[in-house]
Amino acid sequence: MPVTIKDIARKLGLSVSTVSKALNDYPDIAPETRELVKRTARRMGYQPSAAARSLRTHKTNTIGLVFCLLDRHLTDPYYLDLLASIGEECSRHGFDLLLSAYSSRDMERAAYERMVEGQKVDGIILTGTRYKDERIAYLKEKGFPFVALGRSEKDGDFPYVDVDGAKGVRDGVQHLIDQGYRRIGFIGLPEELICSAHRFQGYKMALEENGLSLDPHLVIYCQHLTQDAGYRAMQRLLELDEPPNAAFICSDVMALGAMMAVQERGLTVGQDFGIVGFDDIPMAAQLQPPLTSVRQPIYEIGTLLCRMLIKLIQGEPLDELHIVLEPTLVIRESSKAHQR
Amino acid sequence: MPVTIKDIARKLGLSVSTVSKALNDYPDIAPETRELVKRTARRMGYQPSAAARSLRTHKTNTIGLVFCLLDRHLTDPYYLDLLASIGEECSRHGFDLLLSAYSSRDMERAAYERMVEGQKVDGIILTGTRYKDERIAYLKEKGFPFVALGRSEKDGDFPYVDVDGAKGVRDGVQHLIDQGYRRIGFIGLPEELICSAHRFQGYKMALEENGLSLDPHLVIYCQHLTQDAGYRAMQRLLELDEPPNAAFICSDVMALGAMMAVQERGLTVGQDFGIVGFDDIPMAAQLQPPLTSVRQPIYEIGTLLCRMLIKLIQGEPLDELHIVLEPTLVIRESSKAHQR
DNA sequence: ATTATATACGAAAACGTTTTAGTTGTCAAG
DNA sequence: CTTGACAACTAAAACGTTTTCGTATATAAT
Structure with a gap:
């Protein structure tokens, strides 16, 4: 005992x-x-005794994170870095991290309820904000401390950290144009995600600024953030009557699949076909050819999220409610000048 | 309220x-x-209320996992898959996962004490068993339920899941030999890890079985499981008077760095220099050239660990105290036949 | 009619803290 | 010799459950 x-x-x-x-x-x-x-x-x-203490004080010194197994959050290297940075900042403040995984969408709400009403955590970090996000609606209704990775819709208001996706994509597409590519496809994130539309905006802006017209056939949204989804999306693009000769792909994991599809078609990435991805996961530099990608400062994002949430939990005021970080384009070989 | x-x-x-x-x-x-x-x-x-319930019942329905930030556990894709599988199995049994990160070795013990004696979790999964492992000594002394990824020393006894590292390495080295490589280096895991020695045994066995002598100069142990460590280890091998023309590298993340070192030297992997890694992380297949690697059934490992621990927690007897899984060699191009 | 046996419910203690509201004892000021 | 103030401690309630032990009522057996 x-x-x-x-x-x-x-x-x-x-x-x-x-x-x-x-x-x-x-x-x-x-x-x-x-x-x-x-x-x-x-x-x-x-x-x-953590239990006795938290029963009495209503504090747990624990931060919650909910993952969807189906969305394969936990298999994207991007999330691993996020997790690492959050974990690190947590430990710095003496907090632990409670992970709760659920496997289908209808279990999502229950997972949050267990955390919040079961008082297992003092606050929650949620990722991938969606339109009509019921998680957010729920947490706001309960008045439960939370911060989000990903901004809100116009009407909603809550603390978040986000990256300027529009700018990132715009830079990436501009780069493809600079390299001589003219027919550029767009493989987007699941449309329910708020960041999905922002990234598309960047694509649209870049085309407009260069007097290029937007062909809706070249725009495909994936349902899942997986390599396979990227693979299939690229296949569809390449099967078009007038296929693109370059593409901006909104996640490196998807870009990985897309590259395979391109290569299977006998095309050389970074020569016949330009590709730019998003996230700049560690693997990007190791691919063949190395993948040009929009880097998210993911470590900083995790740290900031954590720090904001802990302030919120401790009742301190936040310096800024919304933080939007600038992504940077990391140019490698997958976007080398178009040869033809 | x-x-x-x-x-x-x-x-x-x-x-x-x-x-x-x-x-x-x-x-x-x-x-x-x-x-x-x-x-x-x-x-x-x-x-x-989780707190009230656990105060009364001494159950938390939570499983603990302790990560060392310095060892960069949370940046190895291998650990991500482990985490995903554990998370998935946990959720299947209605358990949550508590992550506690610590940043320096002397905080390790405190992290365990907080979890165990603060009664934050019902059981612990620990990874990377070491010689004279004080975590294990502590948990055994406390009689706290735990399972380990990685076997015990001869004397110690506790439930574990492990992979037959000796066999894996032996198969990998044998494969290199079959491909015509004769001077084969070995880049090992940190020596404090029990699995480190087992993997070396596999190397030794393969050499012996083929009548090759073991040159101690070709054996290097890394301090950390990082890309950079692999890079530097390979550099050292290549600077030898009689450098190897192939190497078995005990982790894919390290192999990644090692490949870079080889390529920087102007050598072509899978032609001038054969490489086989361990883990078969998803990235391995995407490298150029794709990396031959010993696959650990990591998803199965995580699932088994979790299932064993939950049985232990619930007082059910374990079918087997020790589970050793067979790894399989996945042959790709980094180990292609030696050309000369 | 008496006793035994279920059946359905309740009282109260316990888990290990924190915190409010005292209760001492000491000492200085009036 | 009171009174007040202060310092240092304690009693007890509270947090929200679970669980043991009762108790009351109804039903069945004698």
């Missing part, structure tokens, strides 16, 4: 309350007593 | 105990009452 406050009290001939106060640095405890208590606690290997 | 059992009791004119029993399917509650209680609970949006 673990050592409790009561054990310490008994051993020292003190009351439970005195011990508790000593451990928590209450002012009405004699300095000597305080030290004595702390010493004995350490010697006896005392660890406060 | 969240709705509690008391709220339900009051609304229904029942006692707290009756409501609790009804919700937990005690037999001494009238079927109609049980249904009534459950219905109202659902309607009122009742969620049991």
